[in-house]
Every structure is written in C-alpha cells, then in structure tokens.
Amino acid sequence: MTDLPGYPSRRSFLKASAAGAALSGLALPASAQQQPQPVSLDEYQREYLNADEWAFIMAATARLIPSEGDGPGALEARVPVFIDRQLASDYGTADDWYMEGPHDPNAEPARGWQTPLNPAEVYRQAIPAFDAWCQETHGAAFAELSPEQQDASLTSLQNGDVALAGELREFWGLLLSNTKEGYFADPQYGGNHGMQSWVYIGFPGARAAYREWPERHNVKYPLGPVSISGERA
C-alpha cells in the first residue's frame, strides 16, 4: 500500500489491521475480539419493549434475517437490541416529524406517514394485533409458531393480508427497515455486533479514506471494517 500523505497514523492503522495485528497508533484501538462481550440477549435490560414485544422482535427478526447460511443472522448481529434502543430514542417518539392533526391514516400509501401514532406506538399496538391474527390463523402467538408458519405469517403481513387498522399500516415497513438498519448501522447503536454484517458483505465501515483507490480498477479492497469507536474486525 502506498503512503497516504498527511495521514501517518491512518496508514500505520491500515497496515496493522491488514496484517491482523492487534494494536496500532490510533487513540482507541481495540479489535472486535477484544471488546468485552455484551450480555446475552436473554439477559439484556430492555429500554422500551415489554416482555411479549421482545419475544416477538426476537422471533420476527430471526426470520427476517435468519442465522442459517453465510453471514450473520439478526440475532448474531443483536438487531433486537438496536430496535429496542431506537424505539426508546427520539426516533421512536417521532420528535423530528410533523405530527399535528387532522390525520388521515387511510390515505393511500404514496401520501407518506399519515398515522397519528409514532413508530414506538405503532410497534406497541401492532404486535398484539398481529399476534392475535397469528393465533386465529395458525393457533398460537407469532413467537410460538414453527419457522415455516412464521415465514408464512410474515408473508401475509408483507402482502397486506393481515387486517390491521389504518393507523398500523406502517408496521411491516417499519419492522423490515428497522431490522436492516440494525443489521448494517454502526455498532454504537446496539446492532451489527462485531461489524459482522460489514465483514460479510465487504463494507469497510468508517475507514472513509481511499485516496489511492479510485484508479485501482477491478481490484477488491482488502481491508476489514472499522467502527466509529475504533473497533476493528
């Protein structure tokens, strides 16, 4: 690798990382393996979700991004932690959004977010409603169903075949997008544990300095990701 003019510490960092060395000259170097392991998902102290909601989120995200096959699943990436924390944040309460009435939650979807509920409230009301549908259709709450039944239930939800009130229409879209956000966002938000999703797809995270790379055509970038906190994988 050629020099990065003006970035001596970054260069040594990159070299160290490429060689798999543990430490470099950066202020907060720590490899993912050296980070203290967080509590297991069973012991995690929830900030927003109640026990039933947590059981649903654990089960649903495990189907949306399953553990089988190559790459981490949502549970390995700790996506449920991310969703819980996001719903407890100003995102969950829609602080930045215009939430004044009157509301027309049955307006066609192209008109955008029109429910009077914020994202945290949508989860709170939609999870029991969807569980009731699962109970009626498949004989048990979502978390208790077989993986095949869970996939079938999620497909029904995606296709609009689960009769939810207009106020809850955004539930499927929220659940899927929040799951992917938790999979790919910087680990500081609780998901993407160990940057496993970035390693899997080959995204270098917050490296954000590729001065000599534009003209290296058709050559795969070789270095693993760094996080905003300096974690490496």
Add this chain to the structure above:
Amino acid sequence: MARQEKKKDVVIVGLGWTGSIAGIELAQEGLDIVALERGHDQSTVPNFEYPQQIDELKYGVRLKMMQKPSQQTVTVRRNDGERALPYRSLGSFLPGNGVGGAGTHWNGLNWRPQEVELKLRSHVRDNWGEQIIPEGMNLRDYPVSYDDLEPFFTQFEKVAGISGYAGNLNGEIREGGNPFEGWRSEDFPMPPLPTTYDSAKFQEAAKAMGYHPFPASAGIASTSYVNPYGMQMGPCNFCGFCERYGCYQYSKSSPQTAILGALKSMPNFEYRTNSEVLRVELAEDGKTATGVTYWDEAAQEEVFQPADIVILSSYQLNNVHLMLLSGLGEAYNPLTGTGTLGKNYAYQMNGGVSMFFKDAEFNPFVGHGANGMVIDDFSISQNDFGAEGFIGGSYWRSGTFNGQPIRNMPLPKGTPSWGAGWKEGIGEWYGHAMSIGSHGSHMAYANNHLDLDPTYTDRHGRPLMRMTFNWQDNDLKMNQFMKSKMEPLAASMNPDIMQAGFKDIGAQYDVRPYQTTHNTGGHIMAENAQEGAVNRYSQTFKAHNVFAMGAGNFVQNTQYNPTGLVGGLAYHTVHAIRTQYLSNPRPLV
C-alpha cells in the same frame, strides 16, 4: 410587543450558498449586515469531524442534518381536487437546516445550464413552432441569457472550487470535455478527479456507441486549492460520504469551505442562529420592506430587525412560503393564470439502469457525490422535440458515490426482500453492481404550484405551504425516451443482469422514496410583474428593496442539478446591487 434590534443596512434570511454570497459581496461594500439563520451553527470543525460524521444511521437515515418537519414542512396533493396532507417525515426531498443549508449536505454536482435552456420557449418556437407545447405547460424564457450569466458562473465556480475539464473554451470545442456545454471564458479552477472502474466502463461503452463522455463537473476538490476569498480546500480522498453529510476534510464545496470563514472575519458582518424569520414587514405604502420579524429561539420571543435591504436566501420552498405570508406578491391562480407567487413549481425527472457483474469489483464505498463520467448526447440542446414528442432532456452519469449498505444495496429483481434469499443476495451482489443515471429536466405546468394550506399550521400558527404537484406526460415521455436509449448502451456492456427504473406514463407522485432536493420555481424571474415575482436581478416586483434568490427563480427546471445556476444568478444579483442599486435604490430594469 416584539423586541426591536438596531437597524442594519442589510438583513439576510438564511445562511446557505446564496446568503453567504450576498453576505460576503455586500460586506465588501462596507455595509452593516446581519444574517438570520433558522437552524443551528455548524462548521467543519467540530461539527463534521471524523469519525463521528461517518455515521449512516444518524445522517443518512435519521437525517440529522435536515430540516425537521416538526419545525417546518409543507402539505402535498397531486392535483387541485385532492386534499393536501402534511409531508410529516422526510422522503422525496430533503431541505437542509442550519448554517450552510443544503449547500452543506449536497453531492457537489455543479452544472451550468445549456444556452438553450435559458431561452427554451424561443428555442421551441424557432425550431418546431409553439403548437408542440402541450396544453397546461407554462414554458418560458428566462429574462437573462447565458451570455449575461457567463461571468457569474465563472465567478461562482472559482469561489466554490469546481473540478472538471472545459469542453467549450471560448467557443473552441476540446476533445475530452463536454462538446454540448455553453462556452466558458476560462477552464475549470481544478482538473477533473480520477475515474473509478464503473465510470471507465461506462466511458468505454459510450465512446463505442459514438457518444461523447466527459468527467462530471464536481464541487469536489481534485487538488489543494485557494479560492478568491483565501479559503483553502484539500483534495478529496473518495471517502464516500458526501450527500447528507458535511465534508470532514475541506474537499466538498460548501458555504463552510468556500465562504463562511472569510465572511465571519469581517467586522461589519454578524449572524444569529436559531432565528427563524416569520415574515417580511412592508412599509405602509406597501412598496418597500422595513425589515423582518423573526423568532428568537433562545429568548422565546419575536424580534423586529429593521433593515434597508432584505435578502431572501432561504431554501426555495421556505422563500416562497415567506413571500406568501408577507404579501410579497399575489398567490398564483392556475385557473385564471393570475398571480405569481407559487407559480411554475418544478422538480426533476430521473431514471436509471442497474447492472450486475458477478466477477467485477466496484468497491462502491470508494467514491464521491459528483464522481463519474457523463454524456450530454441526449441533453436538451441535442433532442428533436418535434420528432420525439416531448420537450426536455437529460444528462447521464455513472460513478460510485457511496457504498453505505442501509440505503445502497442494489439487488437483482426477484431477490427476496427478507429471509435467507435476501441474506444470500446481499453477500452475492454487494460490490458487484454499477448504475447509469439519467438526470432529466422538468417543465412547469399550471397544475404544479404552491400556495398556503387551509388546514395545517406550523408551531408559530402560520399556515403551512401547500404543494400541488404531479408528474406530467411530457416529462414522463422524455424519461421513457431515455430508457429506450440507455438500455442498449447498458446491454453493450454485457452485464450478467440488468434492470431499468424509469417512471412511465401514469406515474403518480409518491412522497416516500428519496428523489431529489431540486425543488424549483415559485418566485420565478420574469420581464414584468404580471408574469413573475422577481425581475432579472431577483428583485421583487412588489418591494424594490427585497431580493429573493435561489432556485425559486427558475422559470422551469433545467436538466441539471440546480446549484451552478443558483450560484451564477446569485453573483449576477449581488453585482447589480453593488453597481446599480446601492447608489440609487429603485426598481432595476
């Protein structure tokens, strides 16, 4: 009773590109100036510092640099018969917030319009006759020409620090540049940036088909650079975090990198943040403004700021809103064609093709917002409107701009959106896709306009502005024409899989997916007060000491990103204020 501040020579409303330009140019005249900024203060250091800025969730997804709808938004309907509903969470367009405005979080695509785009009605009339203009299209000439603006485009490009290669230098067409661009009196301030793999593939394929590829005109520094105000830029390192972010290393052109450091050092300039202007105050005779009233967030009170000159330089939507609330003209009535405020609101018509190559490595995270090679072979000056059945055109570009995986994860059609199939898909295709984009013109129509909403209000009790907007057949036909031309080019590159995304006839405006923050018109330029809200110097017809700058001046949108024209018009306006207005304040002609 509002608090009253000491009178200033000039009050500037909004400290983005045009407010910063007005500030520094008029401060050089020795005028006493205050800028009022609705949002927070922000500078490269500490606000955009590495690594905190490299956060896709916070800035790319939760949009923490953008205008908060809870503070200001619009309502939207697709036609006059529909009930407008609030744009509650951001989607289709992302107005900025805070010092620097949208000039802080843009991609850096800096373009001049083509000569014919500024005289488009004449171009149509002279070549095909006015009978080809569809009913309901308000096609107009700008009251300024390319030749009028050329020195000011050059001035803006020097200040902003633009990289590129002139294709038309004083009329001489140069190999490797854009042969279809307007003439340039000087070459770009900086040479073009290096070419990434996807751009090179596109360039080769375009050349093979006889087209004329050239490097995109980029508000991204390719070298170290010092601009006319003494502001310094450093070369871009292709970090891949331009749009929706502040630049952490002084490479992306912005008010912060190009103007504000120099402006803030001038003793006759001050700025106040968290100061949201509520209305422009008019004198009793209604012919001039006396100043503006703003909301001081810290003091939680209204403040009257008297001034001799008022510069409206907030985002296009917010400028029009303020003008409607302040009576700086009459609201446009699409049935009668009377009134000018809110008239000729326009947008952008875009499409593109994605291509997947199993064995290619594109490293999509290596890029910048204005990266890539471009062709203008299907631009407005090149298209036969009479034969093709539409008025308009587009530029095409291919170049990596970000590899941020929450938002930028192109997958072949048919890949499941979740489950094992999705996970397999992201592993298989991330880094192996490239795209060509078509960035197209958008004409102005009677249907598409802005006025005040009858139902919804903001936190100050003011009516929200109402946007009436839908896609129109003319622009959709243009888009389909581009699809028909782009697919063969993409196919010639032999991708394993390719798929096109172009809106078709009948498409309805959807506020959810991001499309572009190129909202234009609403206080358009015109020769007279019956046809537009401002004259060729962006001076309002209603009050000669009020100047309204920005993309609100566009009579219809061009095929390009608006910043270059916005910057050129801003320098044209401040030049007129300096040379004609200050010595004798009056309506300019």
